[in-house]
Amino acid sequence: MPHALAEIMYRAAELLAEGRPVTVLPDEEMLSTQAAADILNVSRQYLVRLVDAGELPAEMVGSHRRLRATDVAAFKATRDAKRTLALDRLTSLSEDVDGYQLGDKPR
Known part of the structure; x- marks a missing residue:
């Protein structure tokens, strides 16, 4: 197994063990606004606003x-x-x- 693949598999296993989702995509993959929004865990409408504001590049x-x-x-x-x-x-x-001090606090 190539070293790069082993690193990817190891990192994915770490994230999965933490209960975090893992997505593997090729760098050149073009995503729809919905797919990108899902990855960022935001609404599609919010993602479109980010694109329209120039904060996130996109192609038509x-x-x-x-x-x-x-x-x-x-x-x-x-x-x-x-x-x-x-x-x-x-x-x-x-x-x-x-703010993290425990004990009796006056109310």
Whole structure:
């Protein structure tokens, strides 16, 4: 088995063990707006707004928008990194004001 394939299988197994869904797509795969929305776990309408706002690249194929799997994956990774940073900052702020302190608190 090629090393690259073994890495993919290992990472997929880790994610599945965490209960997270896994999708494997070729980089050049063109996705419908619904398929891309499903991957991002957003509504199709919201995804179309992202495309129309220029936040997510897409190509018109006839009257339909198509998105590259690599662009959707990159958008997801960036979005997830921003979310993680925001949650880390919120956690830090909560810790700074003893938001996680247990015990009797005046009401």
